[in-house]
Amino acid sequence: MTQPPPPSRTPQIWDTDISRRSPAPPGFGPPPPGFGGGGDEGSGPSVGRRRKALLVALALLLIAGLGGGGWFLWGRDEKRTGPKAKKPAPARVETRLDWLVRTPDKDKDIGANGTPKKPVVWFTHGNVIRTRARDITAYDVRQGKEQWNIPLPGVLCAAAREPDGDTVAVMYSKNGNDCNGVMAVDLGSGRKKWDQPLPLNDPRITDYGDPQIMMLRGKVKVMGSSESVTFAAGDGKVQDHPKLSSSDNCMENRASTDGKTLVSILLCNFGNRQFVQRLDPETGKEDWTWKAPEGLEVRGVPSVDPLVVSVARGEPHADFPTDLISISPEGRTRAVISLTGNGNAGQAIVDKDTVYLASEGRETSNNTQENRVIAIDLASGEKRWENKVGGNRVSWPIGFIGDRPLVYQIAQSGEGGKLVTLDPRDGSPTVYKRMPAESAEEERNVAFMGEVYFQDDRLFLFSEPNNKPENLLLSFS
Template sequence: MTQPPPPMPPHQPPRTPQIWDTDINQRSSAPPGFGPPPPVFGGGDTGGGGSGGNGGSGRVRRKALLIVLALALIAGLGAGGWLLWGRTGEKPGPQAKPTAPARVDTRLDWLVRNPDKDKDAEANGTPKKPVTWFAHGNAIRTRARDITAYDVRKGTERWSIPLPGVLCAAARKPDGDTVAVLYSKTSKTGDDCNSLMAVDLGSGRKKWDAPLPLNNPLNTDYGDPQILMFRGKVKVMGSSESATFAADDGRVLDHPKLRVSDNCMEHRASTDGKTLLSVLGCSLGDGRAFVQRIDPETGKEVWTWKVPDGLEVRGVPSVDPVVVSVSRRDRSDEITDLISISPEGRTRAIISLTGNGNAFDAIVRGDTVYLSSQGQETADHTQENRIIAIDLANGEKRWESKAGGNRVSTPLGFVGDRPLVYQIAQSGEGGKLVTLDPRDGAAAVIKRMPAESAEEERNVAFMGQVYFEDDRLFIFGEPGNRNEHLALSFA
């Protein structure tokens, strides 16, 4: 986590006041977009020269020295190493033992048949975006009417918990071993989501079940709900109401009518486990919205950032540094921009995504956001796209990369500081996992899936979700699909 900024020196010029009422369409200059590519990173080759001489007092000493060197060289080669003298003749320092290279080629470890393949979609519930958790050696997956755990090594079912209704939403991250899901008892289509259930991921048992409290008797649910778990609490937020529950027993801890003045309610929240961001929207027709950073210890506001007029917050790709995704009001069906926010709660850069990046797959590390561009058809009728790196300080493009292959690539996360990218399988060729050099986007393959399962891999990965955990690749299909298999794993 980034450390808080140091105190401002005594003679620092006053900060520019926050612009509270700025319409994005009335900016005096266009927001920063993708600039020209930066200079190529990298340094020149290095090398050394010179030779060392050694004298001797006679032919015998020279012959003895040659014998000793030859024996040492043979011993070094026999041990799998080399003599480690530099060209300058200096003695070497301590050397790390060589490690075996990681295996790049993988095998298809297991498949899980799709239990919904031949079921009626309406009877099984309207498909919702599923959530997957990894805990206790299991990959645990939500489905329309149950939560099921699969052994990560075998793919066999460990346990399954039926839901008392149709799934509406689930917390993306558990709190310890506790996770909460929202469901509808009365609707087959996933509407009227007014019941909350907590599950223990270790035992695979239900912990508690509770109805959502309602301030307005005319409400049937909270409207477009989201669940967030944070430090022993479960927050359920929607467009009309919100409530906070105790994660251990489901007690209602908070059910506010108002969050701040003028009918502003908490609609969404996001956390990395250390920092909490809250998104607030105000009364219908008002149009005002805010993002607040909250002190997790005290629950008090650290700063408040007003969303520029004409924009609506759609998500929070990163909490530290703060990055929010937004839609323009006249194009609410798509995410149109990313906005980076400073540690003091001020706008840094507005990054336009139109025709370029895809905010749904955005990952952030340091001062860079990595996006996948829209796919384009190639001459041989396959799809390809690029990974784009953008500077969060000024919104300028740092580089773009095909990630080492002409195929569709999706950012998954990071291996160290290197972005991790999944490249979907093509006809006769399995998918790949590659990492990218954060300086210039140069790709290195770390996992290659087998060609024999390429077709099934592609079918499941298309519109599905991909995870890389404990050196294994997991692919889960989209709910409601009619593929033969629900999930695959490669090791």
């Protein structure tokens, strides 16, 4: 039986031949779930199961001797290329722990009113600004002093990863279940701009279902599995709230942007098929539409330029992405990269024509954990190199210094963590920053399941909120 036609937009590209599916590079695979706003990889319908599986897996790694683990958040929606850090000259290899922030008592008792989504961080106006369970707080990057705090009307459930100027929007839940409130704040002044309930067309539902919130060119857009709405970023007025019916073929439920290009993911009710569109973010004009191969579910967009999407295959679909697919500027499939084992596709970082991933950790003879960083060619899907990076540690790619991949290596007992750059030609490592041994235990405890940011030659480590650690934030320089 012939499938009904795809969304009535042109042009359309139907190059979805996956016969060129590349062999699986050894030892890497499903990523940790994405963070709140649907990002890479938290955009599937089974975020809760993936989160639970990840917590168990990482706990086992800790018991096995890892003593820590972590992943990097770029503070932007699903784009793992991230802002490339400026290369300082000269770099000081030995660092110091400049300051830390203790976890507030109120953040240690968050289970009673629901579990908050992964936090989001922004760097602006000399501050590092982070969402917490029930508020947004700014800290001075040099001294760690609190600059301002904005309470949330409920528990955080999603946040825009990229502000629009100084305006950023977040979503919250008053009852710990339904994510149905939207609030915008000014990151410069630390003041609330507006607060609006999420409008609903269908009285039978209470929220949009695993919503993503993003900002672009004066607009705040909330997308979910059932409805979508667009607010004006300035005053919160509703600009568009389409009323869909069973006869509507497709709806947008995810989107990613780098500010120049907008990538939209459409979910269509005929055959439960998905489509990826590239749009002009200023005009909304469609460049092309790419149809996901049948049996695959698009989970996120690790990189907009070059375009890389993560997908899950199987029926029912796997909890974690099973493949990465690179798509050409013309909207055609370039390569399908299989993800196997227990690695972290959610930590994929992309530069030019290469994706860098971390393999799963494996136990060494002295009961520690180590892994490898793998470079994959986006045009052919073939592995370029695989490197242990040095030392019995677990390493996570977090960004770039120039054209060199930047890797964070977790702290060990009595030895601080490291930042290492890799030669893009063969992966040979060079130590870039070395954290002090005196704070190794604090560093390891915060980085375990936490977030790693490198900004303006400073390393920031944020703890996982549900671990209820002693320290919320560490800053090294």
